[in-house]
Amino acid sequence: MSEARPMNGIEVARDIMERAAERAAQFEARTGAKPCLATVLVGDDPASVTYVRMKRNRCAKYGIESRHVPMPETITTEELVSAITELSNDPSVHGILLQHPVPHHIDERAAFDAIAATKDVDGVTSQSFAAMAFGRDGFASCTPAGIMRLLDAYDVDPRGKHAVVIGRSAILGKPMSMLLLARDATVTVCHSKTADLPSLVRTADIVVAAVGKPEFVRGEWLKPGAVVVDAGYNEGNVGDVAFGEARTRAGxxxxxxxxxxxTTIAVLLEQTVTAAFRQQQISA
Incomplete structure (x- = not known):
């Protein structure tokens, strides 16, 4: 079998961001202000600092204002919720991103749910999850939504396909399964307690690996020709899929x-621009 065709997220993201930039310019021309994304970072975890810097750089490049809101590692849940609530009530802020993960002593769910649904451009609140599950208007979780854009760009129609999602986190695995279900896939969600995981993965037409363990999914687990989406990122630029093995099995x-x-960052920017238009009640 020939080697797998790579799914180039850089090219797909560029298309999304260029369209978002055009809409951001329209918004600024009509309102005199740029769409504004507030990035909330608790502590100074090196990986989180890097992720936030990348997102802020993308904002600057594509005509979106980025307001950085650093918080000390020692902040309490109550203080963080208060700060996020203040941003939610600030009309000059159109989107709010709370960088994940937060320190262990913080109630992350309470902090996420302090974000107003209209500004939840990262798609992390309970209200956004409900919107995804029930097919209502709202903002999708950025990584799962970015994965759907990748599938669309490579003409992968989930309808009738068996999709296996490995991971059940509230911001990746669970919303990923909702988005795939909405596109008529048959979805199996696997996790650390799943029995005989390799056998389940071998039945999948689409595999989404979001387990947070380097090279966890082995090539021999895969059905020949499967679409394999690696949503993991581990130290050393290693994903959750054993890439060298998978490339000889996957399609x-x-x-x-x-x-x-x-594509995750691209969807974040796109949803920030959409949020700005909605809050000003004007159409693009």
Whole structure:
């Protein structure tokens, strides 16, 4: 079998961001202000600092204002919720991103749910999850939404396909399953307690790996020709899929880096611009 075709997230993201930039320019021309994304970072975890810097750089490049809101590592849940509530009530802020993960002593769910649904451009609140599950208007979780854009760009129609999602986190695995279900896939969600995981993965037409363990998914687990999306990112630029093994089995395969990551940021910017238009009650 020939090697898997790579799914180039950089190219897909560029298309999304260029369209978002055009809409951001329209918004500024009509309102005199740029769409504004507030990035809230608790502590100074090096990986989180890097992620926030990348997002802020993308904002600057594509005509979106980025307001950085650093918080000390020692902040309490109550103080963080108060700060996020203040941003939610600030009309000059159109989108709010709370960088994940937060320190262990913080109630992350309470902090996420302090974000107004109209400004939840990262799609992390309970209200946004409900919107995804029930097919209502709202903002999708950025990584799962970015994965759907990748599938669309490579003409992968989930309808009738068996999709296996490995991971059940509230901001990746669970919303990923909702978005795939909405597109008529048959979805199996696997996790650390799943029995005989390799056998389940072998039945999948589409595999989404979001387990947070380097090279966890082995090539021999995969059905020949499967679409394999690696949503993991581990130390050393290694994903959750054993790339070298998978490329000889899969039909389509996302690289790490250069696959899911760029589309995640692109969807974040796109949803920030959409939020700005909605809050001003004007159409693009």
């Amino acid at each position: 389509l395969l996302t690289p790490v880096p250069g696959g899911v990551g760029p």
